[in-house]
Amino acid sequence: MTTDTKTKEPAKYEHAYRTILDRLKAGIYPVGGRMPTESELAEQFNVSRVTIRRALELLVMDGYVESRQGSGYRVLTLSLSSDTCMTSFTDAMLRAGRLPVSRLLSIDRLEPGDAGREELPDDMKDIPIIRVRRLRIVDDEPKMLVATYAGVPYLGDARPEDFPETGPNQSMLRILSNRFGLEWGAACEDVTPVLAGDEIARLFGVDPGTPILLQSCSAFDENGKTVFHEDVYRTGRVSFTLGRDGRSARFP
Known part of the structure; x- marks a missing residue:
């Protein structure tokens, strides 16, 4: 009997999160600068704004970016530390x-x-x-x-x-x-x-x-x-x- 095992594809928001994080670390979005808007990112990734918002919320939770009402997302740091x-x-x-x-x-x-x-x-x-x-x-x-x-x-x-x-x-x-x-x-x-x-x-x-x-x-x-x-x-x-x-x- 052959068992067909498939590698589970990452969720769309996880892929967006990792790709945006790679862009941050590559300096594409500089520290202190504003991120592209949710609409712009959604268009780039060909996903919904809900998906992009979830990816950005993870970046906020991780401390890489901050969300400011009325002004979008701003890059805080590329190096995280608790100390x-x-x-x-x-x-x-x-x-x-x-x-x-x-x-x-x-x-x-x-x-x-x-x-x-x-x-x-x-x-x-x-x-x-x-x-x-x-x-x-x-x-x-x-x-x-x-x-x-x-x-x-x-x-x-x-x-x-x-x-x-x-x-x-x-x-x-x-x-x-x-x-x-x-x-x-x-x-x-x-x-x-x-x-x-x-x-x-x-x-x-x-x-x-x-x-x-x-x-x-x-x-x-x-x-x-x-x-x-x-x-x-x-x-x-x-x-x-x-x-x-x-x-x-x-x-x-």
């Missing part, structure tokens, strides 16, 4: 109508015992590490010096062309996920006041010894292993919005 330090700075700036730029400073390999890795999580201290340092600039003003650390198996083949200077794909969260295949499920952070050293003072245009903030964040996989760590030196302040579902970052 504050995993909020995409790039998306926050684009959403606010500001111009973020990333200047790559260096890609270094650090061996166990090398300087510059003293404050890494314990499970990263005895393995070779790749450190990527970038200066984040907003509207031509230096805002953050970011050092991203991950094991050589993850970032061992990192090249300058992997780190765009402009556009939504400069987001480190997307680079780590899309280019290098890193996955994480939780994170922790510390925010500490520090004094600007000579290099940071030069990059930020402040006097050495000026108080700044160090925001350190570690991301973990489902087994609690550190996937990557970031140290973010920044001027200004870190603000949080508290809600029923936790907290989210607000960037100045």
